[in-house]
Amino acid sequence: MSIRIYNTLTRRLEELEPLVPGEVSLYVCGxxxxxxxxxxxxxxxxxxxxxxxxxxxxxxRVRFVNNITDIDDKIIDRARASGxxxxxxxxxxxxxxxxxxxxxxxxxxxAHPQCSNHIDHMIPFIGELVEHDIAYxxxxxxxxxxxxxxxxxxxxxxxLDELQAGARIERRSDLRNPQDFCLWKLxxxxxxxxxxxxxxxxxxxxxxxxxxxxxxxxxxxxxHGGGDDLKFPHHENEIAQSEAxxxxxxxxxxxxxxxxxxxxxxxxxxxxxxxxxxAAQFMAKNAIASYGGxxxxxxxxxxxxxxxxxxxPDSLRAAGTAYRRLQRLIGDLADDDERLGLDAILARPLAxxxxxxxxxxxxxMDEDFNTGQAIARLFSLAALARKSDDxxxxxxxxxxxDLGRCIGLFRPGEQQQEQHPDDHLAASLMDLILDLRAxxxxxxxxxxxxxxxxxxxxxxxxxxxxxxxxxxxxxx
RNA sequence: GGCGCUGUGGCGGAGCGGCUACGCAGCGGAUUGCAAAUCCGCGUACCCCGGUUCGAAUCCGGGCGGCGCCUCCA
Numbered sequence: 001m002s003i004r005i006y007n008t009l010t011r012r013l014e015e016l017e018p019l020v021p022g023e024v025s026l027y028v029c030g031x032x033x034x035x036x037x038x039x040x041x042x043x044x045x046x047x048x049x050x051x052x053x054x055x056x057x058x059x060x061r062v063r064f065v066n067n068i069t070d071i072d073d074k075i076i077d078r079a080r081a082s083g084x085x086x087x088x089x090x091x092x093x094x095x096x097x098x099x100x101x102x103x104x105x106x107x108x109x110x111a112h113p114q115c116s117n118h119i120d121h122m123i124p125f126i127g128e129l130v131e132h133d134i135a136y137x138x139x140x141x142x143x144x145x146x147x148x149x150x151x152x153x154x155x156x157x158x159x160l161d162e163l164q165a166g167a168r169i170e171r172r173s174d175l176r177n178p179q180d181f182c183l184w185k186l187x188x189x190x191x192x193x194x195x196x197x198x199x200x201x202x203x204x205x206x207x208x209x210x211x212x213x214x215x216x217x218x219x220x221x222x223x224h225g226g227g228d229d230l231k232f233p234h235h236e237n238e239i240a241q242s243e244a245x246x247x248x249x250x251x252x253x254x255x256x257x258x259x260x261x262x263x264x265x266x267x268x269x270x271x272x273x274x275x276x277x278x279a280a281q282f283m284a285k286n287a288i289a290s291y292g293g294x295x296x297x298x299x300x301x302x303x304x305x306x307x308x309x310x311x312x313p314d315s316l317r318a319a320g321t322a323y324r325r326l327q328r329l330i331g332d333l334a335d336d337d338e339r340l341g342l343d344a345i346l347a348r349p350l351a352x353x354x355x356x357x358x359x360x361x362x363x364x365m366d367e368d369f370n371t372g373q374a375i376a377r378l379f380s381l382a383a384l385a386r387k388s389d390d391x392x393x394x395x396x397x398x399x400x401x402d403l404g405r406c407i408g409l410f411r412p413g414e415q416q417q418e419q420h421p422d423d424h425l426a427a428s429l430m431d432l433i434l435d436l437r438a439x440x441x442x443x444x445x446x447x448x449x450x451x452x453x454x455x456x457x458x459x460x461x462x463x464x465x466x467x468x469x470x471x472x473x474x475x476x
Numbered sequence: 477g478g479c480g481c482u483g484u485g486g487c488g489g490a491g492c493g494g495c496u497a498c499g500c501a502g503c504g505g506a507u508u509g510c511a512a513a514u515c516c517g518c519g520u521a522c523c524c525c526g527g528u529u530c531g532a533a534u535c536c537g538g539g540c541g542g543c544g545c546c547u548c549c550a
Contacts, residue, residue, distance in 0.1 A: 031550065044550045157479045227550035268549045304490060315488055318500035372490050376498035386515070445508055453511070464512055
């Protein structure tokens with residue numbers, strides 16, 4: 001068994017050979033916390049959570065770092081506009097972000113370092129660069145001289161001369177190269193700042209990832225991940241800083257596809273985002289409220305992590321329907337919080353057709369984490385479970401649950417969480433309503449029973465009559 | 477303009493040299509007080525044009541289209 005990963009840096013599938021046998025170190029860029037998180041912020045963590053879960057299932061110990069950028073011009077602007085302190089803003093949105101990840105079942109992240117806690121590691125890092133004349137003082141801060149790093153552009157396939165030819169970059173007489181980037185930004189009056197040998201100021205955007213990854217994972221680590229839009233300049237600059245400073249840095253780079261809407265990416269600067277109602281549909285909290293965290297997670301995992309995901313209501317609904325069918329099939333097996341390693345799952349003796357799907361699921365995951373193909377096998381197992389005899393059906397149901405859990409599906413309690421969104425009043429009222437309906441049915445007053453069901457349906461609540469009485473669920 | 481990705485059935489979305497992907501929707505049937513849920517059955521798709529091959533959605537060349545990055549972004 002070996003795991004192959006598409007390395008953006010080499011543009012090839014490469015076998016995962018961790019620096020430390022049996023351990024995988026993973027760093028994934030997280031959000032800048034100054035506003036409500038959008039679904040794109042949550043997709044990366046979900047995707048990499050599935051990666052981490054799979055590696056864990058495969059027996060690796062995974063260290064997974066996901067940073068929080070809590071110092072940034074936009075945060076400062078926001079604080080100034082609202083009158084709040086920047087800390088109040090970042091604390092609020094950091095808490096929201098972590099809460100969203102929990103709702104989406106992201107459980108594998110081992111550290112969420114915050115930029116503001118690592119300034120004292122950044123200063124010596126920048127100091128080293130200055131010492132070697134790789135970084136220099138410009139008018140408003142310390143800048144990295146990109147010409148001092150030979151491989152600059154290797155990740156994004158760019159050459160400095162081409163970049164220079166582009167007219168997009170503002171020319172500044174105090175910079176050595178137009179694409180030099182800021183490592184330390186000197187503070188203007190009233191801005192939050194930290195002392196440094198070059199004057200009070202704050203770190204530039206890129207430096208935190210180079211420094212915090214080193215702090216938490218070491219100078220060399222296995223995988224660096226992030227959204228495709230970070231490839232340039234963010235990741236390119238991270239590489240430049242770290243390598244120019246004698247760090248080997250990341251071996252494998254993984255980039256995730258981006259959220260799209262009607263075939264195109266929605267950028268922060270998209271004019272439509274000015275419309276509050278338009279922007280609201282991309283807020284993670286709203287998407288979760290409408291469709292549920294598990295459905296959102298399932299949607300992300302149905303495709304391949306490198307491909308963009310079109311965020312359309314129809315896709316969400318289809319994903320919700322499909323996922324609920326699997327949940328129903330598994331039924332109360334999902335209540336059990338049993339989490340098996342792959343060895344245990346593979347050791348279980350099975351009928352050949354079940355074993356074939358099990359093997360295909362694993363092969364799909366081993367080959368660049370093809371969750372979409374893996375999930376297809378779950379549906380094939382579901383079909384078998386429905387037509388097999390009791391014993392084999394039971395095996396298939398267990399297998400669906402256990403394999404699914406290797407990528408974060410079928411988490412214990414997730415159905416309750418979604419069906420009764422921590423509203424005890426709603427749950428009690430539903431009990432009351434269903435009791436009355438059961439009485440009506442007992443009295444063969446089907447007209448009343450149907451009216452109750454139809455009116456609940458209009459509220460997106462589905463009532464299901466079963467042998468043990470009626471149950472209800474909220475439709476995505 | 478540069479770099480990269482991509483074009484699959486109504487929709488979403490894998491596959492990337494030969495075998496039903498899969499899901500959603502739809503249609504027919506079974507079951508059901510009616511529904512829901514569940515079950516059974518049904519679609520033979522790969523942008524265009526050349527080429528390679530016994531065989532191509534899958535490889536190569538050309539064309540046309542879409543998307544991303546090159547400014548903020550996960």
